[in-house]
Amino acid sequence: MTTLAVVGLGLIGGSIAKACVEQKLFAQVIGVDKSAQTGKFALNNKIVHKFSVDLSIVEQADLIIIATPVLAFFSIFKHLAQLKLKANAIISDAGSVKQSVIEAAQILAAKFTNFVPAHPIAGSEQSGITAAISSLFLNHQVIITPTAQTNANACEQVSNLWRKLGAKVTFMEAKKHDQILAATSHLPHLLAFALVDSLAKNDQSLAIFNYAAGGFRDFTRIAGSDPQMWRDIFISNKNEVLSNLDTFMTDLTKLKQALIAQDSDFILASLRNAQGARSYFAQILAQRNKE
């Protein structure tokens, strides 16, 4: 593979391109984005070798990675289906949702077997090309969710690329991916956005933000994430997000009832269970950082 095209130069796409340029993994790294200004920044900062606002430039590429917000995928796939791509061109993505992306990718028709659905679990509350860093994927996980039709060689090439960027690759069914990510990422983001939105509407919002301390900062940091990207994720993974949200609201309502009843034991048991799980999670993370 000599030419990589990254479609969508945000934090994720920009970081992929930047890492590939720095590590010289491709003779040429092309960036595509609807914003010419983003392209200018990418070129000036050596994040890409070449840039175009026109998707047809990907006809030159051996590997095309789509890294736009996920609701834009369908029209990109549709456009790709009409382009004259290289014979064995591989198409992959960095979307946080996999079932709906795979469904949208069906429009690739004959090219669908060369589509490798992938999700790098990385990111931050920063967004956009200016936040791109080549070490973003180091020690992070990338989940690849091949379908029964996915070409094994294409899958292998995409996995190898991610490993070169420092990521740990695991394989999973798309449905399981969407269930797990709904719980571990989508629901927490939804709650953080909802809480900050709710507090901002409060009469005392000014005092609230003035007297908030560190814990609140941690809790709300993820509410600084890109709204459009997250709107797309919530809608694309609607069923799993709603299912997790319902479970959470049921559990939260139980805790609320316990508080109304001043059921001290129930409350303490819930908090202890959470603290225990949180300690377990902290250990996993510490272990992962050591590896």
Next chain:
Amino acid sequence: MTTLAVVGLGLIGGSIAKACVEQKLFAQVIGVDKSAQTGKFALNNKIVHKFSVDLSIVEQADLIIIATPVLAFFSIFKHLAQLKLKANAIISDAGSVKQSVIEAAQILAAKFTNFVPAHPIAGSEQSGITAAISSLFLNHQVIITPTAQTNANACEQVSNLWRKLGAKVTFMEAKKHDQILAATSHLPHLLAFALVDSLAKNDQSLAIFNYAAGGFRDFTRIAGSDPQMWRDIFISNKNEVLSNLDTFMTDLTKLKQALIAQDSDFILASLRNAQGARSYFAQILAQRNKE
């Protein structure tokens, strides 16, 4: 004031004692805790000069600061009322809730005028004497909520002590304090505990924690906080916590309905509002850290 007694040597109490010993603000710093082991650690690590499991030792003190979980306050106040304290001994606290603490403090009877209700907004998901650090209050806010009966000189002395520990002191009505803290601290903690508890009960909890990344860590860090302390806070500030929780659940339900209806504009507007408020809060924090 030559002698300070700190009742409850956890993260907050331990940090107050340690800072006062290091800065030599008192000739003598006495620690009181029901755990003799905690006392041993405090003495060995020069966090206190003297230690006792028996509260009566505070009869030697000019200033007594109560830093136990708040539901223990009433019995401590009751005991203090019976002790032969120094004539002008000042009593203060570090509780995260103020209205119920002031109510409990009424049992101090004649000594109530010398009670200065205070709340240092500091802490972390670490707890216990082993986490105590003398810089814990540096650049943090301390809210003092005097009542109409509070002695002005006592109030002044407590404020000065906090300023010496690097904190910024503000004054506020207890009711307003409890409303603001319910929104900015108690509700976020309740949600983080509830979310981690809920996810830990999920069939896929192992996979959830395995694939969780940085944003989740930030979000759930506060669920690692001390369960008993937080149980006490939720119960002591029940009405304000429930009121904020109700508002949040109403807003969350609206967002859920929008997701069911795929009302893309409503969702995007909520997320943008949250992101804007979050940026504003980040600016406040950055400004505060510069000061």
